[in-house]
Amino acid sequence: MISVEPMLLVQNIVNGVFMGLIYSLVALGLALIFGVMDIINFAHGDFVMIGAYLTFLLATTLLVDPTLTAFITMPLFFVIGVAVYKGIIERVLGAEPLIQIAVTVGLLMVLRNLALMIFKAEPRGVPFTVFGFPINVGPITIAASRLVAGIVSLVALFLVHMLLTRTKWGIAMRATADDREVAELMGINVKKVYAVTFGLGISLTALAAALIMTFSRADPYLGLLYGLLSWVIVAMGGLGGVIGVLASGLIIGVIEAIGISVVSAGARELFIYLTFFLILWFRPRGLFGRR
Amino acid sequence: MALLELKNVNAGYGEFRVLFDVSAKVERGQIVAIVGPNGAGKTTTLRTIMGMTTLYSGDIVFNGRSITRMPTHKRVELGLSMVPEGRRVFRTLTVYENLVAGAITKRAWEKLEDTLEMVYNIFPKLKERRNQIAGTLSGGEAQMLAIARALMSRPDVLLLDEPSLGLAPKIVIQIFDVVKKLRDEAEKTILLVEQHVKHSLEIADYAYVLEQGRIVLEGEAQKLMKDERLKKAYLIF
Ligand SMILES: Nc1ncnc2c1ncn2[C@@H]1O[C@H](COP(=O)(O)OP(=O)(O)OP(=O)(O)O)[C@@H](O)[C@H]1O
Ligand SMILES: [Mg+2]
Numbered sequence A: 001m002i003s004v005e006p007m008l009l010v011q012n013i014v015n016g017v018f019m020g021l022i023y024s025l026v027a028l029g030l031a032l033i034f035g036v037m038d039i040i041n042f043a044h045g046d047f048v049m050i051g052a053y054l055t056f057l058l059a060t061t062l063l064v065d066p067t068l069t070a071f072i073t074m075p076l077f078f079v080i081g082v083a084v085y086k087g088i089i090e091r092v093l094g095a096e097p098l099i100q101i102a103v104t105v106g107l108l109m110v111l112r113n114l115a116l117m118i119f120k121a122e123p124r125g126v127p128f129t130v131f132g133f134p135i136n137v138g139p140i141t142i143a144a145s146r147l148v149a150g151i152v153s154l155v156a157l158f159l160v161h162m163l164l165t166r167t168k169w170g171i172a173m174r175a176t177a178d179d180r181e182v183a184e185l186m187g188i189n190v191k192k193v194y195a196v197t198f199g200l201g202i203s204l205t206a207l208a209a210a211l212i213m214t215f216s217r218a219d220p221y222l223g224l225l226y227g228l229l230s231w232v233i234v235a236m237g238g239l240g241g242v243i244g245v246l247a248s249g250l251i252i253g254v255i256e257a258i259g260i261s262v263v264s265a266g267a268r269e270l271f272i273y274l275t276f277f278l279i280l281w282f283r284p285r286g287l288f289g290r291r
Numbered sequence B: 001m002a003l004l005e006l007k008n009v010n011a012g013y014g015e016f017r018v019l020f021d022v023s024a025k026v027e028r029g030q031i032v033a034i035v036g037p038n039g040a041g042k043t044t045t046l047r048t049i050m051g052m053t054t055l056y057s058g059d060i061v062f063n064g065r066s067i068t069r070m071p072t073h074k075r076v077e078l079g080l081s082m083v084p085e086g087r088r089v090f091r092t093l094t095v096y097e098n099l100v101a102g103a104i105t106k107r108a109w110e111k112l113e114d115t116l117e118m119v120y121n122i123f124p125k126l127k128e129r130r131n132q133i134a135g136t137l138s139g140g141e142a143q144m145l146a147i148a149r150a151l152m153s154r155p156d157v158l159l160l161d162e163p164s165l166g167l168a169p170k171i172v173i174q175i176f177d178v179v180k181k182l183r184d185e186a187e188k189t190i191l192l193v194e195q196h197v198k199h200s201l202e203i204a205d206y207a208y209v210l211e212q213g214r215i216v217l218e219g220e221a222q223k224l225m226k227d228e229r230l231k232k233a234y235l236i237f
Helices: A006-037 A044-062 A066-087 A097-119 A144-166 A168-178 A180-185 A190-212 A222-262 A265-282 B042-050 B072-078 B095-102 B112-122 B124-128 B139-151 B169-184 B197-203 B221-225 B228-234
Strands: A134-137 A140-143 B004-013 B016-026 B031-035 B054-062 B080-083 B157-161 B189-193 B206-211 B214-220
Touching: A006 A044, A006 A140, A006 A144, A006 A168, A006 A190, A006 A222, A044 A066, A044 A097, A044 A190, A044 A222, A066 A190, A097 A222, A134 A144, A140 A144, A144 A168, A144 A190, A144 A222, A168 A180, A168 A190, A168 B095, A180 A190, A180 B072, A222 A265, B004 B042, B016 B031, B016 B042, B016 B054, B016 B214, B031 B042, B031 B169, B031 B197, B042 B054, B042 B072, B042 B080, B042 B157, B042 B189, B072 B080, B080 B139, B095 B112, B095 B139, B112 B124, B112 B139, B112 B169, B124 B139, B139 B157, B139 B169, B169 B189, B169 B197, B197 B221, B197 B228, B206 B221, B214 B221
Parallel strands: B031 B189, B031 B206, B080 B157, B157 B189
Antiparallel strands: A134 A140, B004 B016, B004 B054, B206 B214
């Protein structure tokens, strides 16, 4: 093992915590859709990617901070999510898992190729953000953009948690997740719950994308990275609700940071997936497994 | 006019026919029992009333209105509610959240607090356990919760599918007591499916006997109790 400067390690871990919060936010939409609808949305990461490009376009044409574009992209993605649900997902609700997989993988291909067609595999970054400065806390330096992205993610996770536990819609969503048929018997309009869940899950990717664009660039393969990360997080902690997603996201963020510090930047994915396999080896149902 | 009426209903699951020409009436303020052997189609009858099967022909009229083509949630909005076979409480929700989930319709939502108080009055145990995860309740408690949850939608007609299934004799008596009280004190109309034929006929006003998807016998509960055929088939006395 290569010796690491301790302060650098601490700094990277702090950064890892903020990245973990953002990963949790990205995974949250996937966890909601999977938990409530039992649908595996393979296109999830590619919604983040489309969201990132859209953030770039809006920020550079309207000349506003990328974070502000979320006020446009979130409602827009909600509507897109509902439309995708109505147009595609609702038709395969009762179908074989294989058909459901084919449908969302098809959606992934459409989104990815759309991005490739329009942006030709070129990464695009927003050249400005008010959060582009570093913050020094003693010997530790963190980018303000990551701090802000982490905090906004945490607030979003908290709000979704409150939605699920304290509101009529949240209880309807959790009842539907628990027993779809009985939820219907209770007078819950399950298809409406599904539409809202899908819309919400997709609109959360737009928020994540806007935050990511304050320190990173949009490129057509962003979908692969965030898609896989979300899957790892949901598999690890999905059944534990928002708290499970948060815990798994933080673990991934910190492990990634340690991997980068101790070995090299190229080792980040190796570390993430090794951790994932180890956790599933000892806890096949994930950290918060039930049933 | 009957509060709920099935007219020549043929229903099943996809291609699989279960009910043949079933006609039945439920009068307001009564307990109507449906009895019959396993697989006769009792559950299917209740599910058909709630709109959760394939209906090939026939009509279902509730409160003078045909509900045959309505989705399930609209039927609940109109005042029908069902306690499913095997209780099926929302296991990952608390007792309180289960009750809230039962009151999600417009009809019930505004009166949530009142209904909750009414339900806690009938089932004080649920109030004690309101913050417990429903998956950890005992069988009897879970059945109480399943009934309470259905009451939360403020139904006019309550459909009960084998509420005493798998419960200890003492609890079975309690459940039948509650069902009787719901009619006598809460002015609910009840359609009751039960294996305990004798108990059911004792509290019911009217009863139907269902065999292989057909109504083979019907009449006032008191009279059916004395029916030789029924006595033999169900060895009830
Ligand atoms: N979801 C379903 N899909 C297909 N067939 C079903 C379904 N549910 C029940 N059936 C069939 O319909 C018939 C009637 O079943 P049903 O559950 O209505 O009977 P039941 O009278 O309620 O019996 P039990 O006393 O055992 O509860 C049975 O042959 C059963 O196998
Ligand atoms: Mg049954």
